[in-house]
Amino acid sequence: xxxxxxxxxxxxxxxxxxxxxxxxxxxxxxxxxxxxxxxxxxxxxxxxxxxxxxxxxxxxxxxxxxxxxxxxxxxxxxxxxxxxxxxxxxxxxxxxxxxxxxxxxxxxxxxxxxxxxxxxxxxxxxxxxxxxxxxxxxxxxxxxxxxxxxxxxxxxxxxxxxxxxxxxxxxxxxxxxxxxxxxxxxxxxxxxxxxxxxxxxxxxxxxxxxxxxxxxxxxxxxxxxxxxxxxxxxxxxxxxxxxxxxxxxxxxxxxxxxxxxxxxxxxxxxxxxxxxxxxxxxxxxxxxxxxxxxxxxxxxxxxxxxxxxxxxxxxxxxxxxxxxxxxxxxxxxxxxxxxxxxxxxxxxxxxxxxxxxxxxxxxxxxxxxxxxxxxxxxxxxxxxxxxxxxxxxxxxxxxxxxxxxxxxxxxxxxxxxxxxxxxxxxxxxxxxxxxxxxxxxxxxxxxxxxxxxxxxxxxxxxxxxxxxxxxxxxxxxxxxxxxxxxxxxxxxxxxxxx
Numbered sequence: 001x002x003x004x005x006x007x008x009x010x011x012x013x014x015x016x017x018x019x020x021x022x023x024x025x026x027x028x029x030x031x032x033x034x035x036x037x038x039x040x041x042x043x044x045x046x047x048x049x050x051x052x053x054x055x056x057x058x059x060x061x062x063x064x065x066x067x068x069x070x071x072x073x074x075x076x077x078x079x080x081x082x083x084x085x086x087x088x089x090x091x092x093x094x095x096x097x098x099x100x101x102x103x104x105x106x107x108x109x110x111x112x113x114x115x116x117x118x119x120x121x122x123x124x125x126x127x128x129x130x131x132x133x134x135x136x137x138x139x140x141x142x143x144x145x146x147x148x149x150x151x152x153x154x155x156x157x158x159x160x161x162x163x164x165x166x167x168x169x170x171x172x173x174x175x176x177x178x179x180x181x182x183x184x185x186x187x188x189x190x191x192x193x194x195x196x197x198x199x200x201x202x203x204x205x206x207x208x209x210x211x212x213x214x215x216x217x218x219x220x221x222x223x224x225x226x227x228x229x230x231x232x233x234x235x236x237x238x239x240x241x242x243x244x245x246x247x248x249x250x251x252x253x254x255x256x257x258x259x260x261x262x263x264x265x266x267x268x269x270x271x272x273x274x275x276x277x278x279x280x281x282x283x284x285x286x287x288x289x290x291x292x293x294x295x296x297x298x299x300x301x302x303x304x305x306x307x308x309x310x311x312x313x314x315x316x317x318x319x320x321x322x323x324x325x326x327x328x329x330x331x332x333x334x335x336x337x338x339x340x341x342x343x344x345x346x347x348x349x350x351x352x353x354x355x356x357x358x359x360x361x362x363x364x365x366x367x368x369x370x371x372x373x374x375x376x377x378x379x380x381x382x383x384x385x386x387x388x389x390x391x392x393x394x395x396x397x398x399x400x401x402x403x404x405x406x407x408x409x410x411x412x413x414x415x416x417x418x419x420x421x422x423x424x425x426x427x428x429x430x431x432x433x434x435x436x437x438x439x440x441x442x443x444x445x446x447x448x449x450x451x452x453x454x455x456x457x458x459x460x461x462x463x464x465x466x467x468x469x470x471x472x473x474x475x476x477x478x479x480x481x482x483x484x485x486x487x488x489x490x491x492x493x494x495x496x497x498x
Contacts (some may be wrong), residue, residue: 017066018196020219031389032077032084038069038386039086041069041077047492049079057478058486060111063368064397074406075383078395083109085373086382086394089401091429093383097394098431102380104130104494106374106441108392121292121299125186127377134444136282137251140191140275140300140319141445148272149190153452155345156186164464164493172468172490176313181207183309186452191275192251192340206247213240214481248298252290255280275410277299278336307368308449310482312456318362318415320466320491325417329355330496333462340498341462344455352458357417363435364408368482398434401484407432415472466493 009212044050053063067078067087073468074090079181084106088094094367104127112125140144169172181198184207188194196203200227216237255276279297319326332354364484373395382388405412407428408419418424432436436446443449460466470489478484 002137015238024103028084028153030321032392032471035086035388035392036077036084039075039077040071040073041079042070043079044493045216047082049081049083051080052368054080058437058476060479061397061399061477066405068088068397072386074404080109082404083393085109086388086392088394088396088406089404090383091401091407092432093433094396094401094438095429095431096436097396098437098441099228100380101127102377103374103394104441105375107375107395108391109393110373110395111369121296122330125300125305125310125472127224130374132287132293136287137275137278137296137300137444140273140278143447145273146448146451149448149452149456150344150346151271152186152189153457155401155453156182156452157344157456159185160456161459161463164460165495168464168493169224172288172360172492173487175316175491175493176309176488179316180211180305180309182456183305183312184210184301186308187305190448191297191304193255193274193276194251199215202247206244209240210242210302210305210392214302216240217481230350244298245294248294248301251279252293253275265385272381303443304445307445308452309441310368310484311453313488314366314368314483315359315362315457316460317468317489317491318365319358319430319461320489321328321470321472322415323467324347325358326417326461326466329358330461330465331364333458337458337462340447341459344458347453348458349451352454353419355422355454355457358433359457360420360433361417364402364419365396365413366477366483367402369435369437369443370479370483371397378475388454394397396434399436399477402433463496463498465496469493 029163035041042050045052050063051068053067054060058256064087068076068089072085075088075093078085078087106124116145122137125133160178163178163362164175165179167175184203185196185198187497188196196206198204201446216234232303259424276293276297279288279293283290283293319329332352335431336351358450371439373393375394376388376390376392378390384395389392402408417486434442436443468489470487475489476486478486
């Protein structure tokens with residue numbers, strides 16, 4: 001008898017849950033009806049929507065492309081679980097979303113994996129807090145401060161070139177690890193004012209921890225999309241998160257323990273402002289809390305490290321797969337540096353147009369940040385005739401935008417630096433290309449990234465020749481925190497005669 005009562009209770013509970021979920025879905029569809037009645041909409045499976053398409057990372061970008069093709073226009077609506085997302089690759093809509101003050105907030109569901117207590121500063125802060133914190137951090141990325149870092153950009157690039165040189169003549173090798181290690185060194189030096197050597201045990205542990213945490217954040221992103229984010233909250237995830245948090249806290253304490261500013265300057269030249277210097281200044285002024293200092297410093301380290309190393313590897317790998325283009329880049333570099341490179345100055349970067357075109361198209365095909373999302377602060381008009389409700393999330397799949405044939409022509413999936421000839425740029429909408437996002441909430445460190453990337457590549461390409469047997473068409477991209485590769489193509493290196 002008690003068993004029957006238990007079964008009846010279970011059945012009633014299940015029915016109540018189904019009815020509750022059904023009512024919630026009905027209310028959500030009613031809430032978004034002003035959008036779904038005007039845009040082509042893909043509903044998918046009830047309660048699941050199209051979330052199942054995100055499970056297989058190898059096919060995620062292909063599925064997004066197929067969905068947009070199904071829309072039969074550049075903007076449509078996609079249901080993921082019980083939430084409707086506007087997905088757009090329309091440059092005019094993108095311009096509006098990235099420049100409108102109504103869309104300054106980041107899309108809540110798209111960035112859930114950043115709310116982990118370590119990497120959630122400027123990346124996901126609400127608009128009001130973001131404005132305050134960005135203003136405090138901006139001097140670190142001001143032009144004059146970046147110019148003061150040129151010595152460090154060059155030293156780091158030379159170190160990476162020397163380490164890659166040791167792999168010459170040894171066949172195809174993993175070069176990404178070296179790029180990652182050098183990238184973290186530069187981030188720690190310019191952001192925290194600390195120099196770490198390759199043989200430092202703490203340094204190697206931090207490199208490994210960063211890579212593991214970013215992999216786990218990628219899983220969190222996928223799980224969160226179907227409401228199962230708790231599955232990624234594993235002991236391993238928490239352990240690495242705490243390890244990195246403790247590391248950043250220790251660096252902050254070192255800075256706080258300095259007796260005065262003049263003592264701090266002994267550790268770093270007076271003409272340079274590190275991120276930690278500015279963060280602690282904001283702490284003393286009451287703009288930042290100690291938690292803000294920790295999070296913003298950690299966020300800046302992770303963002304500069306992950307995007308920069310991804311971009312550097314992508315460019316070297318792409319040129320390795322296109323030897324004739326790499327040779328043309330080499331000849332242009334030689335025209336600016338005929339006797340080799342001792343140091344790269346800012347004015348040198350203005351004399352390498354083809355080099356810049358190659359970087360631009362490599363990052364078009366493999367943007368470090370493959371998608372972004374914004375959220376409406378209140379009801380607003382997205383485009384003529386289409387009003388969206390408060391909290392509506394708009395996703396811009398940059399990876400797909402950069403490969404749309406309507407914008408880039410029939411060979412949109414092929415590497416072609418001529419896409420960035422001045423006459424070809426003039427034909428396209430300015431929002432067709434957005435490696436570092438667009439508008440006021442773009443990547444705050446884009447100038448830092450552009451300059452440090454170019455200096456790294458110049459030192460490497462002037463001295464070394466890169467090749468690989470891995471075919472460009474066999475590359476499979478996967479989304480993590482930044483764009484990644486299912487298989488990281490190994491690279492062969494030869495030393496060039498000066």
